[in-house]
Amino acid sequence: MEWVNDHWGDIFALARSHVWLAGLPLVLGLLIALPLGWAARRWSRLYPVLISASGLLYTIPSLALFVLMPLILGTRVLDRANVVVAMTIYTVALLVRTVADGLGSVPEATLQAARAMGYKGLRRFFGVELPLAVPVIAAGLRVAAVSNVSIVSVASLIGVSQLGNLLTDGYDRFITAEIVAGIVACVVLALLFDGLILLGQRLLTPWVRAQGGRA
Amino acid sequence: MIRFDGVTKKYPDGTVAVDDLSLTAPTGKITVLVGPSGCGKTTSLRMINRMIEPTSGLISLDGQDTGRMNEAQLRRGIGYVIQHAGLFPHRTVVDNVGTVPRLLGWDKKETLERSRELLDRVGLAPELADRYPSQLSGGQQQRVGVARALAADPPVMLMDEPFSAVDPVVRDQLQDVFLDLQSELGKTIVFVTHDIDEAIKLGDQVAVLRVGGKLAQISDPAYLLAHPVDDFVADFVGRDRGYRSLQFQPAPKLPLTSERTLLLGESTAGVSGDWVLVVDDSHRPLGWVEPARVSGEVTSEHLHRGGTVARASGSLRGALDAALSSPSRRGVVVDDEGELVGTVRAHEVLSLIEATDRPDEDRADAFAEEGA
Numbered sequence: 001m002e003w004v005n006d007h008w009g010d011i012f013a014l015a016r017s018h019v020w021l022a023g024l025p026l027v028l029g030l031l032i033a034l035p036l037g038w039a040a041r042r043w044s045r046l047y048p049v050l051i052s053a054s055g056l057l058y059t060i061p062s063l064a065l066f067v068l069m070p071l072i073l074g075t076r077v078l079d080r081a082n083v084v085v086a087m088t089i090y091t092v093a094l095l096v097r098t099v100a101d102g103l104g105s106v107p108e109a110t111l112q113a114a115r116a117m118g119y120k121g122l123r124r125f126f127g128v129e130l131p132l133a134v135p136v137i138a139a140g141l142r143v144a145a146v147s148n149v150s151i152v153s154v155a156s157l158i159g160v161s162q163l164g165n166l167l168t169d170g171y172d173r174f175i176t177a178e179i180v181a182g183i184v185a186c187v188v189l190a191l192l193f194d195g196l197i198l199l200g201q202r203l204l205t206p207w208v209r210a211q212g213g214r215a
Numbered sequence: 216m217i218r219f220d221g222v223t224k225k226y227p228d229g230t231v232a233v234d235d236l237s238l239t240a241p242t243g244k245i246t247v248l249v250g251p252s253g254c255g256k257t258t259s260l261r262m263i264n265r266m267i268e269p270t271s272g273l274i275s276l277d278g279q280d281t282g283r284m285n286e287a288q289l290r291r292g293i294g295y296v297i298q299h300a301g302l303f304p305h306r307t308v309v310d311n312v313g314t315v316p317r318l319l320g321w322d323k324k325e326t327l328e329r330s331r332e333l334l335d336r337v338g339l340a341p342e343l344a345d346r347y348p349s350q351l352s353g354g355q356q357q358r359v360g361v362a363r364a365l366a367a368d369p370p371v372m373l374m375d376e377p378f379s380a381v382d383p384v385v386r387d388q389l390q391d392v393f394l395d396l397q398s399e400l401g402k403t404i405v406f407v408t409h410d411i412d413e414a415i416k417l418g419d420q421v422a423v424l425r426v427g428g429k430l431a432q433i434s435d436p437a438y439l440l441a442h443p444v445d446d447f448v449a450d451f452v453g454r455d456r457g458y459r460s461l462q463f464q465p466a467p468k469l470p471l472t473s474e475r476t477l478l479l480g481e482s483t484a485g486v487s488g489d490w491v492l493v494v495d496d497s498h499r500p501l502g503w504v505e506p507a508r509v510s511g512e513v514t515s516e517h518l519h520r521g522g523t524v525a526r527a528s529g530s531l532r533g534a535l536d537a538a539l540s541s542p543s544r545r546g547v548v549v550d551d552e553g554e555l556v557g558t559v560r561a562h563e564v565l566s567l568i569e570a571t572d573r574p575d576e577d578r579a580d581a582f583a584e585e586g587a
C-alpha cells in the first residue's frame with residue numbers, strides 16, 4: 001500500500017491515458033459501426049459477410065494488430081494513434097453485429113407506421129429506428145467497453161503507456177502492490193465505463209422504464 | 216375520391232393478394248373493405264398510399280394517378296391507422312399524435328396544441344398525454360392511433376382494423392366516437408375490418424372481398440344485407456341479417472302509447488299494474504318497477520334496467536329491440552333529448568315492418584356500374 005501512496009500521480013496519469021486509449025475507440029467504433037450495421041440490415045446479403053468479417057477481425061491477437069499498425073498506417077512505432085486505430089477496429093468488429101441486431105429488434109409494426117406517416121431516409125433512421133435500437137446497442141457497447149479496457153493494457157508491450165504499465169513494471173520488478181494496483185485500476189475503469197453507458201442508456205430510453213413501471 | 220382501376224397485386228412468391236379490383240371510395244364517405252383473413256384487405260389499403268406497389272392497374276386520388284406522386288408527400292397527406300395501433304413506443308402519447316405535423320414542419324407549440332385538442336376529441340383524459348404507449352390500455356392505444364392519423368387534418372384516412380384488438384364493449388364505444396368524429400369531419404375513409412357487424416355499422420358503402428383478392432360485392436349495407444349476390448356473401452353477412460337489416464330502416468311514425476310514470480323517490484302507494492316506468496325530473500326514463508314489490512318510496516335499487524331505449528327518430532331495429540328487451544314488453548321510446556314520448560309493443564313494430572318495402576332493387580344496377 002505504501003507503494004500506491006507514493007505513486008498516486010503516476011497511477012492517475014496512466015489511468016487518464018488508459019481512458020483515452022479505450023474510450024476514444026469506443027466512440028469512433030460506434031460511429032463507424034452505425035452505418036455498417038445499418039447496411040447489414042438494409043441489404044440482407046451483406047449481413048453474413050459483415051458478421052463473418054468482423055468476427056474474423058476480432059480473432060487477430062491484439063499484440064499482432066498493434067505491431068502491424070505502423071506498417072499499415074505509416075505511423076511511428078510509439079505513436080498512440082496505432083493503439084487508437086487498432087482498438088477502433090476491435091470495437092467495430094464487436095459493434096457491427098450489435099447495431100444490426102439492434103435495428104432488427106425494432107418492431108415491424110412500428111416501422112410500417114413510420115413509413116405510413118411519411119418518414120423517409122435519415123429522418124426515419126434517427127427519429128425511429130435508432131432510438132428504438134438503443135437498448136440492444138447499449139448492451140453491446142458495455143461489452144465492448146469492458147473488452148477495450150482490458151485489451152488496451154497490452155499496449156505496454158509496444159511502449160504506449162497506460163495502466164498496463166503497472167502490470168509489466170510490477171512483474172519485472174517483483175512489486176506485488178503495483179500489480180494489484182494495476183488490476184484494481186483496470187476494474188474500476190471498466191466499472192466506470194459501464195456505469196456511464198448505463199446512465200446514458202437510461203437517459204435515452206425513458207420509455208423502457210415506463211414499461212417496467214406498469215407491470 | 217379514391218379509385219381502383221383493375222388493380223392486381225401479385226407478391227414475388229406468386230400469391231395473388233388482390234385480383235383485378237375496381238372500386239370507388241367516394242369523397243367524404245366511409246368505404247369498408249371486409250372479408251375473411253388473407254383476402255387482401257391490408258394489401259389493398261396499402262396500395263393506396265403506396266406502401267405496396269400494385270403489380271398492374273391504376274389507383275387515383277381525386278383523379279390523379281398516385282403512382283406519379285412523391286411517396287412521402289402522398290403519405291403525409293393520408294392519415295393511416297395501422298392494425299394493432301402501431302404507436303411509437305419511444306414517444307409519449309402527445310408526441311405520437313404530433314408525428315405528422317412535425318414531419319410537415321409545424322412548430323412545436325402549434326403541434327402540441329393540436330395534439331392536445333385531438334386527444335380530447337377522441338376522448339382521452341389530458342393526464343394521459345405524457346405517458347408512453349406501453350402505459351395505456353389497448354382501447355386507449357387505439358384512440359391514440361386514430362388521433363395520430365387525424366393530426367394533420369388529412370382529407371383521406373386509411374384505417375386497418377383500428378378497433379380489432381379490444382373487447383366488444385370498448386369497440387362499440389370507439390365506433391361511436393369514430394362515427395361522431397366523421398359526421399363532423401367528413402373525411403374520405405377506407406376502413407378495413409374482418410367483422411361484418413363493424414362493416415355494417417360504420418360503412419356508407421361496404422365492399423366484400425373473397426380469398427384470392429376478388430371483389431364479391433359492393434353496395435350500401437342495407438342493400439348488402441337484403442340482397443347478397445351469392446352464397447359466399449350471404450354466408451359472410453351472417454344469419455341474423457334479416458333482423459340486422461332493420462337497423463337501416465328508419466322507423467316510420469310509431470304508434471305510441473302514453474305511459475303512467477313515477478318519479479324517483481315517489482311512493483308506490485295506490486299505484487296498481489304489473490310494471491310502471493320510473494322517470495327523472497326531466498322526464499327521462501330510468502327503469503321499470505313492479506309496484507307490488509315496493510313498499511314506500513321508489514329508490515334506484517328497485518329499478519329494473521334491462522330494457523333498451525329506442526329513439527323515435529331511430530331505426531325499426533331499435534324500436535323492436537326496445538320492445539323485446541323490456542320486462543313489461545312495452546318498449547320505451549324517447550325523443551332526441553332523451554325525454555320519454557311513449558311506449559310501443561313488438562307486434563306494433565312488426566306490423567310496421569311488414570308494411571315497409573325491402574331496400575329497393577334498382578340500386579343493384581347503380582353499384583354494378585360503379586364497380587365495373
Ligand SMILES: Nc1ncnc2c1ncn2[C@@H]1O[C@H](COP(=O)(O)OP(=O)(O)OP(=O)(O)O)[C@@H](O)[C@H]1O
Nearest residue numbers: 226228230232251252253254255256257258259409
Ligand atoms: N409480403 C408478402 N409476401 C407474400 N405474400 C404476402 C405478403 N403480404 C401478404 N401476403 C399474402 O397476401 C394475401 C393477402 O394478405 P393481406 O395482408 O392483404 O390480407 P388481409 O385481408 O389483410 O388479412 P387479415 O385479415 O388477416 O389482416 C395473404 O394470402 C397473405 O399471405
Ligand SMILES: [Mg+2]
Nearest residue numbers: 256257258298
Ligand atoms: Mg390485414
